[in-house]
Amino acid sequence: MSRAFIAPRFALSATVAFSLLAFPAAAAETKVDQHDLKFTPDAITINAGDSVRFTDTDHITHNITIVNPDGTADDKGMDKYNEDIVVPFAKAGTYQVHCKIHPMMKMAITVK
Numbered sequence: 001m002s003r004a005f006i007a008p009r010f011a012l013s014a015t016v017a018f019s020l021l022a023f024p025a026a027a028a029e030t031k032v033d034q035h036d037l038k039f040t041p042d043a044i045t046i047n048a049g050d051s052v053r054f055t056d057t058d059h060i061t062h063n064i065t066i067v068n069p070d071g072t073a074d075d076k077g078m079d080k081y082n083e084d085i086v087v088p089f090a091k092a093g094t095y096q097v098h099c100k101i102h103p104m105m106k107m108a109i110t111v112k
């Protein structure tokens with residue numbers, strides 16, 4: 001193989017390595033599944049700016065309602081089987097999550 005063929009491959013690797021270094025603190029996403037009428041896990045701790053991806057592997061519809069640290073509630077809508085609802089958490093505090101269809105379904109999210 002000629003040197004002219006090898007050089008572009010090295011240049012591409014260097015570009016990829018630089019991209020990874022340039023964004024070291026990308027927001028993370030934590031997965032919470034709704035299964036057997038439970039949030040799993042039922043308590044998580046994330047950093048401000050991170051998101052939670054709520055999945056639904058029950059063959060029924062659930063709901064995601066977030067109770068904020070100040071007591072106000074945000075209804076994030078109905079979560080159907082195999083559909084995800086992604087909720088970003090910008091501010092620190094303790095959030096309670098429940099499903100308004102199944103009152104026994106509850107979890108807590110601590111945002112640092």
Ligand SMILES: [Cu+2]
Pocket residue numbers: 037061062063099100101102105
């Ligand atoms: Cu539910």
